[in-house]
Amino acid sequence: MKIIDAAHVFFDYVRRDENDNIEEVSHALSDLSLSIEKGSFVCVLGHNGSGKSTFAKLLNGLNIPREGTVLVAGMDTRQEDKLLQIRETAGMVFQNPDNQIIANVVEEDVGFGPENIGVPTEEIWRRVEASLSAVGMLAYRLKSPNRLSGGQKQRVAIAGVMAMKPACIVLDEPTAMLDPNGRKDVMRTVHELNRREGITIVHITHYMEEAVEADRIIVMDQGRPVMDGTPREIFSRVEELKALSLCVPQVTELAYELRKAGMPISQGILTREELVKELCPLLRASGHEGNTYAKRTR
Amino acid sequence: MLRDITIGQYYPVDSVIHRLDPRVKLAGTMVFLISLFVTSKLPAYLLATGVLFGLIRLSRVPFRFITKGLKAIMILLVISVSFNLFLTTGTPIFRIGFLQITWEGISLAVFMGVRLIYLVLASSLMTLTTTPNQLTDGLEKGLGFLNRFSVPVHEIAMMMSIALRFIPILIEETDKIMKAQTARGADFESGNLIQKAKAMVPLLVPLFLSAFRRAADLAMAMEARCYHGGAGRTKMKPLHYEKRDKNAYLLMAVYFALMAASRFLPF
Incomplete structure (x- = not known):
């Protein structure tokens, strides 16, 4: 209604x-x-x-x-x-x-x-x-x-x-x-x-x-x-928002920049937890010890 | 210095005086003020002093809160006392140039000073023990009969209560503007009285500007909350007289009769 x-x-x-x-x-x-x-x-x-x-x-x-x-x-x-x-x-x-x-x-x-x-x-x-x-x-x-x-x-x-x-x-x-x-x-x-x-x-x-x-x-x-x-839909469109002189949440911005730099991160990250979940497997895959960070934030 | 005006600053404690009907307190303040001017006999003033300080004790408002209002009228007090002191004709005690101090002058000055001080103390006591909304309600209901003569009683009462509510806010604002201007080199402290008054002029523009802006905001907020004048309005705290209010009226009448009667004292 x-x-x-x-x-x-x-x-x-x-x-x-x-x-x-x-x-x-x-x-x-x-x-x-x-x-x-x-x-x-x-x-x-x-x-x-x-x-x-x-x-x-x-x-x-x-x-x-x-x-x-x-x-x-x-x-x-x-x-x-x-x-x-x-x-x-x-x-x-x-x-x-x-x-x-x-x-x-x-x-x-x-x-x-x-x-x-x-x-x-x-x-x-x-x-x-x-x-x-x-x-x-x-x-x-x-x-x-x-x-x-x-x-x-x-x-x-x-x-x-x-x-x-x-x-x-x-x-x-x-x-x-x-x-x-x-x-x-x-x-x-x-x-x-x-x-x-x-x-x-x-x-x-x-x-x-x-x-x-x-x-x-x-x-x-x-x-x-x-x-x-x-x-999630709105904050995936970072470029459009910026064109309207609006910013996006810090985490979203970070994820967006990482993605632009070539890291396989999905669009429209809204919270720190989501970003952590995306990053950890990547770090582990590249041989770094990503678990310690994940444990601390959870 | 700007925070010293206590008018419109409710002091929230629970006391007999706080619980009295605002109409009683308004009438009481009026009666007290008039009573100070109907007589100039010493016993009557002793009675008035006793009543005033008794009421202050009963109200449980700390004495220093009530006397804060006095600082604001200090200049007025000094001027009116000195006028009475120096410019009254009568039996001279001594003279300096054209100024002379007389016995009559001293007694007039003392009475004038006491009257002014009591006036401020009594009205501070009323505003400290009555919320502006109660005050408005009291005025609105107490003067409601004026509606028949097409006096907009509700509107006037509402304006008064809003003015009272915004006094502390505007005072704070003045302080802020003063500090901002001081930071940029304005000088409010030094110089004589006229220079100080002149230094205040640049304060007025930003202060008025912000007051108008606030007024527009407030009007919109009131409209958004369905305010549409006095018609069809109910009351959260409707006024009705209790037994203590009737007793208060009785005591008031006795007090006034005594004060008026003191005129006929032989000394």
């Missing part, structure tokens, strides 16, 4: 001068068509200005397409009377954790969304507790967001979306401002929500390591998807 279905979407940013005359039009999205299956974990990659953030904001009616339609769980984002329902279905987490937390106490912030959609008081409390424990932040419920680390703040923001019981969460570079530990925490949380609660995740990022763990990767360039497939 499709939760998101975008067909032939065009979206422009129009800059106007003081007299409301059009000064400049940039086509952020042009003829974008894609759909996302319910329960999947999708990563959207692309360099700056490729339209990935614009795409994210289409999914909950923050951006309305100039042409084409975006259906979220069957609802057209153009229908204004459905807008609240759409935003309830597709929650959104933004890049800067400070700029999306409204309240001064963690639990009050998580309750903000349910309050807006008119959930009864007792049910709000239940949801706040459930979503805070789902992201592992229940112990911090009475703390001030200013006293949390970036990763913790971002998990609170995720809990705030969870409390609206969304079917889909769109994350717009949620890890861009975090340190490596915070990044790991947020990614673990998002994966758990996907696995345990079956929530569809649309994760926009430019960290390739995060994309490796997705079910599907969409690479965007100049306002439309140019590559679409599983991580």
